Amino acid sequence: MTLLLTWGAAILHVLLMVPAALLAEGLAATLRARLRGTRGPGLLMPFRALAAALARQILRGPDASLVTVIGPASVLAATMAAACLVPSFTRDSALSGAGDLLTVAGLLTFARLLALLLDGAAEDGGALLAEPAILLALFSHALPAAAATPIALAALAIAGIALSAGPPVAGAVSGRDLAMLMLAAALRRLVFLSLIADLLRPPLPPGPDDWPLGFAIWLGTVLAITALSALAEAVLPARLPARRREALAAGLLLAVLATLVGLAEAAS
Amino acid sequence: MRSLLPPQIAQLAAGDGPRVLLPLAACVALAIWLLAGAPAIEVTLPGGGLVLALDGLSGFYLLLVLLERAAGPPERRGRLAGAVLMLLAGDGITLLAGVALMGGPRRTQALPALLLLGALALLGGGSFEAMRLAEAASDTGLMALVTGAALLLGGQAAPYLVLRLLLDVANPMPGWAGGAVILAGAGMALAAAAAASRARHLPRLLAAISRSLAGFAVGGAGLTLAGTLNDVAAPAAAGLAVTFLAGIMAAGVLPMWRIVAATSGRAAMSANGGVLRMLPVGGLAAVIAALTLALVPPGAGFMLLWQGFAGLQALPDGPLLAAIATVSLAVTAALLAQAALRLLATGLRGGEAPPVTEGRWARIRFAVFGLLAVLAGLFPAVIFALGAPAAILLAGPVHPAGAAGYVPWQVAALIALMAALAALLLRRHGVEGHRGILAPSAPMATPAAPAALLPRRLRAALRRIVGLRRRLPHRPTARPAGAAIGLALLLLVLGLIGQALP
Known part of the structure; x- marks a missing residue:
């Protein structure tokens, strides 16, 4: 019975993550547009964009390598694996034992690495700074100190905004490959939001009776943070790649600060 | 394009059976001996009183040295002999002779042996047994000399010397010694990873990654030291796990890129564009190796990262030390990922690739070590089992174990x-229109023989x-x-x- 429940929770979690990611993407885009005074594309825009990309033909150049062929699917698979491990509405999921939050950060790095490889942006080192920021934010949160948490949250937020900014891949990717990368980008954003939500909210209640409550808490925190991040993105100036790297560096610095503050408090 | 490597190396890189099989067979024998609990072997040479000994620790590192020999292109003559002599040494003079032989002809390369001479003088000299009974003259001096020599030597010798001289042979060191070694290792790993993420030459990039792994191994040895000296089991076990995994990565994973570099014979990164696309098996193995070196799951590198974080979080003393080492570990991981990304991007890029072919033995070697890299990532318990005798020797009943929150x-x-x-x-969606390397090349209808029809x-x-x-x-x-x-x-x-x- 327990086995059935934990696997049921796992499957439900996986089934929820994909539409939730696309919805959060649509919500963020709509809120951003409203904050800037335009009507916006609507909540279902990411679904339509995905369907449109799926309907198109894949075009690959004559020098397409193995990475070009299996890269998009690998990016999506690694991001989905990370999304499976992130806590959503319950901690009972059968999958949550396979990896902790450090593993989630590692899987996001994996996906990021492959995406950068696809993008031909191997020299853009700043893009990989986001994961150490996550790691440090998580580490500082694990310390028994209250003051470190806000700084850790700020670091996570900056890293999240910087990572979710811009088109998923600028290179010549089309059709199903583009759809996979779009879905991966939306999922990565949701993973970030869920990580931040996990730091903010009280521990999730165990047991299937409390799944609706857990679901409500998860939905509420994710929606609230989506709204907040949309507000932050609307306030921030235009998102250029150079600025993205600055944001990541700032996130890393904040995470370092959070770790130091947390450790100093833990010591005293 | 000038080849940086001597001609015989480029030739051997194509593959040569005995040079792969002999060390590999020795590795298998050593592994069986280690799994059997590593019963100690000691031989006192007649006359000079020199002692040769093999125990769990030296056996594990001998395995790594031989594995590196089997996996990669041959190194400078004498280096392997020096490493083996150093590992088999049961007294100070033999150890020193091995290190001196490893060093090489250049003047700067004699410095580690000189530092070690000072360390052995502080320890009292003679056989390891005699040193264990004697009181070290100066703890601070000993720590500085051994750590300095280890960082200068790099490779598998670095963690071995720290573990052997500071943890096994020396009388109990003061509690802060572990922290100092952690900082030294973390600093070396960070500096080398920064160099790797910027290097413009393939051999230099690989050498920097190798130094970074040695830094990880020394840092892990420091964690073990800190845990053992303060009687805390968790950091000691995690430190040993970090050290062993860094050793395996340096011995079995990184050499695959050394073969690629030796096969291509071109130094500049820009001249190696697309080299992996010329090697059918080697390309796949090198991609696996690069992902392992990038410290991402599910490779062995991520287990190293995980154990490092876990060990630092469990460290009993000095929160400032843990903070600095954690920040350094996180940034080092990002820089190594960047270096691995550059390796992959160069190796897979389109354009004119170096004229490289894969010999039969090279292909077998790539396949064996690619598989080993995958298995080391998925089932690190095997590596920890091989290191168990060393763990018992150094830290008592403390064993490196799998990560609690990460099942590869x-x-x-x-x-x-x-x-x-x-x-x-x-898969229903999208119409394939690609002309890539996976494009169908077989004709539409080939009359098949009846025997070939059955499997179809x-x-x-x-x-x-x-x-x-x-x-x-x-x-x-x-x-x-x-x-x-x-x-x-x-x-x-x-x-x-x-x-x-x-």
Whole structure:
């Protein structure tokens, strides 16, 4: 019975993550547009964009390598694996034992690495700074100190905004490959939001009776943070790649600060 | 383009049976001896009183040195002999002779041996047994000299010297010694990773990654030292895990890129564009190696990272030390990922690749070590079992164990499952129009011999049963989906077998 429940929770979690990611993407885009005074594309825009990309033909150049062929699917698979491990509405999921939050950060790095490889942006080192920021934010949160948490949250937020900014891949990717990368980008954003939500909210209640409550808490925190991040993105100036790297560096610095503050408090 | 490597290396890189098989056979023998509990062997040479000894610690590092020999292109003459002599040494003079032999002809390369001479003088000299009984003259001096020599030597010698001289042979060091060694190792790993992320030459990049791994190993040895000296089990076990994994990565994973570099013979990164596309088996093995070196799951590198974080969090003393080391570890990981990304981007890029072919032995070697890298990532318990005698020798009843919050084979199965799901759900959509390397090259209809028809019919029947029938004659995505499902199932079975075993 327990086995059935934990696997049921796992499957439900996986089934929820994909539409939730696309919805959060649509919500963020709509809120951003409203904050800037335009009507916006609507909540279902990411679904339509995905369907449109799926309907198109894949075009690959004559020098397409193995990475070009299996890269998009690998990016999506690694991001989905990370999304499976992130806590959503319950901690009972059968999958949550396979990896902790450090593993989630590692899987996001994996996906990021492959995406950068696809993008031909191997020299853009700043893009990989986001994961150490996550790691440090998580580490500082694990310390028994209250003051470190806000700084850790700020670091996570900056890293999240910087990572979710811009088109998923600028290179010549089309059709199903583009759809996979779009879905991966939306999922990565949701993973970030869920990580931040996990730091903010009280521990999730165990047991299937409390799944609706857990679901409500998860939905509420994710929606609230989506709204907040949309507000932050609307306030921030235009998102250029150079600025993205600055944001990541700032996130890393904040995470370092959070770790130091947390450790100093833990010591005293 | 000038080749940086002597001609005999480029020639051997193409492959040579005995040079691969002999060290590999020795590795297997050593592994069996280690798994049997590593009963100590000691020989006192007649006359000079020199002692040769083999115990769990030196046996594990001998295994790594031989593995590196089997995996990579040969090094400078004398280096292997020096390393073996250093590992087999049971007294100070033999150890010093081995280190001196490893150093080489240049003046700066004699410095580690000189530092070690001072350290051995502080320890009292003579056999290791005599040193264990004597009181070290100066703890601070000993720590500084041994750590300095280890960082200068790098490679497998660095963690071995720290573990042997500071933890095994020396009388109990003061509690802060572990922290100092952690900082030294972390600093070296960070500096080398920064160099690797910027290097413009392939051999230099690989040398920097090697130094970074040595820094990890020394830092892990420092964690073990800190845990053992303060009687805390968790950091000691995690430190040993970090040291062992860094050793395996330097010995079995990094050399694959050394072979690639030796085979291409071109130093500049820009001259190696697309080199992996010329090597069918080696390319795949090198991609696996680069992902392992990038410290991402489910490779062995991520287990190293995980254990490092866990060990630092459990460190009993000095929160400032833990903070500095943690920040350094996180940034080092990002820089190594950047270095691995550059390796991959260069190796897979289109354009004119170096004229490189893969010999039969090179192909076998790539296949063996690529498989080993995958298995080391999925089942690190095997590496920890090989290091168990060393752990008992150094830290008593403390064993490096798997990570509590990270099960590699489950994460790998999860990724494979997700890949299968994505491929299955999306395979109806999109029309293939690619002309890539996976483009169909077989003619449309080839009259097949009756014998060849049977497996095809069998396959068709299986496909009908499983329901993975192809709708159109050419559906390349159906194959990755099947492969990913198969991989996920295989991993599940392997993992369940691994869990069922004691």
